[in-house]
Amino acid sequence: xxKKEAKTKKDNSKNKKSFFKDFKAExxxxxxxxxxxxxxxxxxxxxxxxITVAIVFVLDIAFETLNKHGVDKIKEVIVTNNTTSxxxxxxxxxxxxxxxxxxxxxxxxxxxxxxxxxxxxxxNKAE
Numbered sequence: 001x002x003k004k005e006a007k008t009k010k011d012n013s014k015n016k017k018s019f020f021k022d023f024k025a026e027x028x029x030x031x032x033x034x035x036x037x038x039x040x041x042x043x044x045x046x047x048x049x050x051i052t053v054a055i056v057f058v059l060d061i062a063f064e065t066l067n068k069h070g071v072d073k074i075k076e077v078i079v080t081n082n083t084t085s086x087x088x089x090x091x092x093x094x095x096x097x098x099x100x101x102x103x104x105x106x107x108x109x110x111x112x113x114x115x116x117x118x119x120x121x122x123x124n125k126a127e
Contacts (some may be wrong), residue, residue, distance in 0.1 A: 033041070
């Protein structure tokens with residue numbers, strides 16, 4: 001067993017040494033950019049990034065404006081429609097029509113008409 005452990009340790013150290021030798025040999029094969037090519041490529045990347053930033057900024061402003069003027073106005077219309085329908089429902093219930101729960105209420109207009117009639121009769125009698 002000791003022989004196997006010794007062999008694996010030797011193999012590992014050989015593998016590490018050979019790895020670094022192979023790594024150095026591969027780096028020598030790489031074709032590196034010239035300083036002029038590096039400058040051109042860097043300029044191209046930075047230009048593309050600024051163009052992308054400009055496009056995103058314009059879209060952000062456009063969507064924000066649409067949200068302020070479009071969605072908010074739609075919300076206002078919905079709110080006014082809801083208040084109008086609530087007012088109509090309230091008026092219907094005051095006039096003796098059935099409300100949303102299906103119950104009928106007394107007619108305020110009938111009561112006020114009766115009061116006016118009695119006032120007129122009393123005035124006519126006083127004359």
